[in-house]
Amino acid sequence: xxxxxxxxxxxxxxxxxxxxxxxxxxxxxxxxxxxxxxxxxxxxxxxxxxxxxxxxxxxxxxxxxxxxxxxxxxxxxxxxxxxxxxxxxxxxxxxxxxxxxxxxxxxxxxxxxxxxxxxxxxxxxxxxxxxxxxxxxxxxxxxxxxxxxxxxxxxxxxxxxxxxxxxxxxxxxxxxxxxxxxxxxxxxxxxxxxxxxxxxxxxxxxxxxxxxxxxxxxxxxxxxxxxxxxxxxxxxxxxxxxxxxxxxxxxxxxxxxxxxxxxxxxxxxxxxxxxxxxxxxxxxxxxxxxxxxxxxxxxxxxxxxxxxxxxxxxxxxxxxxxxxxxx
Amino acid sequence: xxxxxxxxxxxxxxxxxxxxxxxxxxxxxxxxxxxxxxxxxxxxxxxxxxxxxxxxxxxxxxxxxxxxxxxxxxxxxxxxxxxxxxxxxxxxxxxxxxxxxxxxxxxxxxxxxxxxxxxxxxxxxxxxxxxxxxxxxxxxxxxxxxxxxxxxxxxxxxxxxxxxxxxxxxxxxxxxxxxxxxxxxxxxxxxxxxxxxxxxxxxxxxxxxxxxxxxxxxxxxxxxxxxxxxxxxxxxxxxxxxxxxxxxxxxxxxxxxxxxxxxx
Numbered sequence: 001x002x003x004x005x006x007x008x009x010x011x012x013x014x015x016x017x018x019x020x021x022x023x024x025x026x027x028x029x030x031x032x033x034x035x036x037x038x039x040x041x042x043x044x045x046x047x048x049x050x051x052x053x054x055x056x057x058x059x060x061x062x063x064x065x066x067x068x069x070x071x072x073x074x075x076x077x078x079x080x081x082x083x084x085x086x087x088x089x090x091x092x093x094x095x096x097x098x099x100x101x102x103x104x105x106x107x108x109x110x111x112x113x114x115x116x117x118x119x120x121x122x123x124x125x126x127x128x129x130x131x132x133x134x135x136x137x138x139x140x141x142x143x144x145x146x147x148x149x150x151x152x153x154x155x156x157x158x159x160x161x162x163x164x165x166x167x168x169x170x171x172x173x174x175x176x177x178x179x180x181x182x183x184x185x186x187x188x189x190x191x192x193x194x195x196x197x198x199x200x201x202x203x204x205x206x207x208x209x210x211x212x213x214x215x216x217x218x219x220x221x222x223x224x225x226x227x228x229x230x231x232x233x234x235x236x237x238x239x240x241x242x243x244x245x246x247x248x249x250x251x252x253x254x255x256x257x258x259x260x261x262x263x264x265x266x267x268x269x270x271x272x273x274x275x276x277x278x279x280x281x282x283x284x285x286x287x288x289x290x291x292x293x294x295x296x297x298x299x300x301x302x303x304x305x306x307x308x309x310x311x312x313x314x315x316x317x318x319x320x321x322x323x324x325x326x327x
Numbered sequence: 328x329x330x331x332x333x334x335x336x337x338x339x340x341x342x343x344x345x346x347x348x349x350x351x352x353x354x355x356x357x358x359x360x361x362x363x364x365x366x367x368x369x370x371x372x373x374x375x376x377x378x379x380x381x382x383x384x385x386x387x388x389x390x391x392x393x394x395x396x397x398x399x400x401x402x403x404x405x406x407x408x409x410x411x412x413x414x415x416x417x418x419x420x421x422x423x424x425x426x427x428x429x430x431x432x433x434x435x436x437x438x439x440x441x442x443x444x445x446x447x448x449x450x451x452x453x454x455x456x457x458x459x460x461x462x463x464x465x466x467x468x469x470x471x472x473x474x475x476x477x478x479x480x481x482x483x484x485x486x487x488x489x490x491x492x493x494x495x496x497x498x499x500x501x502x503x504x505x506x507x508x509x510x511x512x513x514x515x516x517x518x519x520x521x522x523x524x525x526x527x528x529x530x531x532x533x534x535x536x537x538x539x540x541x542x543x544x545x546x547x548x549x550x551x552x553x554x555x556x557x558x559x560x561x562x563x564x565x566x567x568x569x570x571x572x573x574x575x576x577x578x579x580x581x582x583x584x585x586x587x588x589x590x591x
Contacts, residue, residue, distance in 0.1 A: 014589070069590065074425045076587040090587070098428035109423045111340075111438065118340040122437075125336050126427060154344070 002086070003047035004178060004210050005071065010080035012041040012066050012234075040066045042234040043080065048212065050177070053204045055225035056214045059323055063234040064214050068180055071212075072102055084178060098127065101171035101209075105183030108167055110155045116166050117151040120173060127174035134173065141169045144199050161192035168199065178210045185217050197223050218319070232323050246318055252284035254311040255295060259303040267302040271295060279306075330433050341440035352443060360446030363400075367392055367454055370520060381524030386461040387552055392520045393455025394476065394544035398483035399516050400448025406488055407441045412495035413504045421586065432492075432579060455480070462552075472551045475561060483543035485568030487516055490538065492575035499582035515540045522549075542567045 073089030230238040271283035519540035550556035
């Protein structure tokens with residue numbers, strides 16, 4: 001199937017003014033053109049197929065926002081290619097953008113002083129959405145996100161959760177085939193996050209919208225994304241599924257066991273002891289080296305086991321290890 | 328859906344939203360009118376003391392004042408987001424304009440509409456009416472002249488709009504342009520309330536070229552009042568307004584290109 005979003009050797013170099021000290025330095029800085037080049041995005045290549053739900057991860061300053069900005073036509077790449085539905089967002093901005101939805105988590109794109117409904121109607125006019133289509137989508141989204149309650153409230157009076165829901169509806173009004181979400185769950189409470197995740201999952205399933213999600217929230221990734229692209233220092237360091245990511249990094253699995261009797265000394269074996277409190281011992285081991293069964297068998301040589309608890313490698317942990325890896 | 332209709336919908340929505348607080352809206356309009364009429368009070372004080380300024384009497388100066396404020400009031404009503412554009416660069420809101428399938432300037436203007444600023448145009452209109460009444464009674468102006476004056480005052484809004492567009496475009500390079508506005512907007516427009524004859528040559532030149540506020544009122548008024556110029560002055564004013572905005576828009580597009588390459 002043809003890719004709906006493509007990046008090929010995508011690169012963005014910014015020229016940063018040389019850091020100057022002192023007043024004299026600052027004055028000199030006004031008259032010189034010296035600076036250094038910073039590669040915010042370095043030859044990133046990926047292809048996204050229609051209907052995929054992709055997570056785009058990276059630490060702050062990794063180049064995530066810069067990549068998204070090039071995909072949406074906000075920035076022009078220094079070199080490399082970007083294509084959305086086969087077209088260049090740089091050369092055909094208005095054409096491409098007409099079929100895109102974008103949500104910036106930190107800022108709203110709605111009209112601040114107007115009721116939510118007015119923002120929707122203005123956007124429907126802007127994207128030439130037919131009245132029947134507009135009514136239908138409003139009804140559907142109301143069912144999923146319950147926005148009916150605050151349609152007549154000015155945007156500036158909405159809570160963060162309400163505003164986020166309104167921004168999501170706004171992004172989907174013209175039924176774009178591709179939507180970019182930049183930190184959509186940031187700052188929200190657990191209930192609000194859950195509601196939005198359910199909505200995104202549903203929409204991806206029923207509308208077939210291709211979604212690219214930038215986030216720091218690991219639960220977002222776990223619950224929504226079938227595929228994860230990780231970038232760091234502008235370079236792509238992983239592109240695949242979550243399970244593969246865990247395996248690649250060799251992140252330790254955690255195992256907690258409870259013995260029937262208190263152990264004097266911590267058990268020794270192919271693991272690292274993370275905690276030892278009386279009869280309870282928590283160990284971390286490398287799954288690619290030893291099976292969980294083998295580790296449990298080994299642990300039971302130190303006493304009778306009463307209870308066992310296994311935890312998957314914490315995604316946060318996986319990501320951190322990945323960032324620290326030398327590529 | 329063409330641009331004008333889209334803007335019309337926004338204006339209607341904005342008006343509806345503000346009308347919800349009727350008293351508030353009426354008060355704001357009135358207060359803004361009062362605030363701006365303070366300019367006239369200063370002018371009147373000078374006129375009453377000096378009878379004539381640069382060879383123009385109080386009604387002739389009132390004509391200049393009225394035209395200038397109608398133009399300015401209209402600009403402030405329809406282009407508040409352009410007036411405060413540097414905010415879009417400082418807070419990264421320009422990105423939001425780039426993801427809409429319309430020219431960024433249009434999307435920008437469509438973000439807000441401030442009907443209470445018409446208060447300035449209203450007070451200018453009142454002063455204009457009083458001045459024009461006296462001048463027609465004195466036989467200096469006829470009906471056709473008055474029709475032209477009203478049209479020119481409205482079209483004159485293109486000049487402050489162009490000045491604002493140039494100033495706002497600088498934000499793509501300089502970021503904070505609020506500090507520039509007193510020089511590129513407020514001072515020149517205030518200066519246009521008086522006949523250019525009171526200013527030294529270099530200033531007259533400046534106000535008819537780089538900061539072309541003379542084309543809002545002085546240049547056509549000069550001819551209509553029989554103080555100079557030619558019939559071409561009547562054509563020059565609106566023509567210059569259109570040309571000025573066209574050049575400013577080209578500059579804006581240049582700024583946009585710069586933004587695409589450097590971000591905010």
